[in-house]
Amino acid sequence: MTATTASSSKPYLKIQGLVKKFGDNYAVDDIDLDIYQNEIFALLGSSGSGKSTLLRMLAGMEIPNQGKIILDGQDITKLAPYDRPINMMFQSYALFPHMSVEQNIAFGLKQDKMPKGEIDARVEEMLRLVQMTKFAKRKPHQLSGGQQQRIALARSLAKRPKILLLDEPLGALDKKLRQQTQLELVNTLEQVGVTCIMVTHDQEEAMTMATRIAIMSDGKLQQVGTPSDVYDYPNSRFTAEFIGETNIFPGVVIEDHADYAVIECEGMENHVRIDHGLGGPAEQDLWGSIRPEDIDVYKDKPEHLGNFNWAKGTVKEIAYLGSFAIYHIKLANGRVVKSQVPAPYWYVRNITPPTWDETVYISWPENQPTPLFR
Numbered sequence: 045m046t047a048t049t050a051s052s053s054k055p056y057l058k059i060q061g062l063v064k065k066f067g068d069n070y071a072v073d074d075i076d077l078d079i080y081q082n083e084i085f086a087l088l089g090s091s092g093s094g095k096s097t098l099l100r101m102l103a104g105m106e107i108p109n110q111g112k113i114i115l116d117g118q119d120i121t122k123l124a125p126y127d128r129p130i131n132m133m134f135q136s137y138a139l140f141p142h143m144s145v146e147q148n149i150a151f152g153l154k155q156d157k158m159p160k161g162e163i164d165a166r167v168e169e170m171l172r173l174v175q176m177t178k179f180a181k182r183k184p185h186q187l188s189g190g191q192q193q194r195i196a197l198a199r200s201l202a203k204r205p206k207i208l209l210l211d212e213p214l215g216a217l218d219k220k221l222r223q224q225t226q227l228e229l230v231n232t233l234e235q236v237g238v239t240c241i242m243v244t245h246d247q248e249e250a251m252t253m254a255t256r257i258a259i260m261s262d263g264k265l266q267q268v269g270t271p272s273d274v275y276d277y278p279n280s281r282f283t284a285e286f287i288g289e290t291n292i293f294p295g296v297v298i299e300d301h302a303d304y305a306v307i308e309c310e311g312m313e314n315h316v317r318i319d320h321g322l323g324g325p326a327e328q329d330l331w332g333s334i335r336p337e338d339i340d341v342y343k344d345k346p347e348h349l350g351n352f353n354w355a356k357g358t359v360k361e362i363a364y365l366g367s368f369a370i371y372h373i374k375l376a377n378g379r380v381v382k383s384q385v386p387a388p389y390w391y392v393r394n395i396t397p398p399t400w401d402e403t404v405y406i407s408w409p410e411n412q413p414t415p416l417f418r
Contacts, residue, residue, distance in 0.1 A: 062111035073263035086254035210242035317352035354407035
């Protein structure tokens with residue numbers, strides 16, 4: 045995935061104060077968003093979060109109650125879908141069953157009354173792009189799901205849109221094929237150089253494919269950033285719990301210095317220390333987020349454990365997932381902490397892995413990102 049130059053470039057698509065209501069309910073609630081040229085931007089959220097409604101407004105299929113959509117300097121808010129330099133690829137692909145592959149790709153070009161010679165050249169170009177030249181004469185039902193997805197993409201790109209909208213682009217594929225197709229789709233989009241906005245509820249898909257991600261909930265943007273920023277530095281408890289797995293601890297700040305802070309957390313025999321100050325009011329209540337993969341597990345208390353960032357608990361559940369295992373560890377106060385342990389962790393140390401109801405120790409380093417939420 046190619047890094048974006050968003051920080052130094054002018055927004056290509058500006059969404060300003062966009063609102064969409066259905067009756068008294070806000071499907072999209074006052075959204076401001078800048079998207080940059082050649083980005084692959086993901087709208088990520090659960091069902092009913094407003095992401096699909098936002099996408100449909102960009103496509104012209106829904107009219108906003110207020111706000112503007114400005115593409116490459118042009119206000120397209122009130123333009124009909126067919127007048128917008130935007131194409132949309134649907135989850136179902138919507139291929140015409142009675143047409144061949146090449147006829148499906150050529151359909152939009154014929155509607156635009158492009159000369160036949162140019163249509164033939166463009167169709168050939170698109171078939172090469174998605175590596176489907178030898179399937180040009182086949183009908184959609186003669187193709188696999190992955191091949192149909194390629195043809196739908198080729199048809200969407202044939203008109204060379206300024207923006208390509210993808211609505212759950214890989215949702216119709218099984219998990220293994222979806223994983224194989226993610227990077228293939230990214231490579232194709234980057235090769236063409238099209239700006240892409242995709243809607244998905246699949247976190248892995250968004251993290252793998254997107255340059256930046258917007259987390260949506262209740263019609264609002266909760267956080268916008270790169271996949272690593274959103275995962276490592278969530279701006280709220282909602283985002284921390286929505287993206288991946290995390291452990292949430294309630295706590296109270298008992299020391300706050302310029303270069304470190306100490307927090308008393310419920311269920312911990314020892315205090316939690318982080319390597320930066322907080323600068324907030326004394327004894328403030330907050331929540332801390334620690335990812336399972338950042339928590340180490342020990343069968344015996346290690347000598348290096350000091351006065352911070354560790355606890356003792358009992359193994360209650362173990363989920364073996366091949367390359368790693370998830371340990372559910374119950375602390376003295378009943379709170380359960382998840383730790384993700386790589387498969388070789390115990391064997392390279394020649395240690396028998398802990399089992400159910402066994403006492404273990406957990407810890408994590410002070411310099412590990414520990415997002416805190418008030």
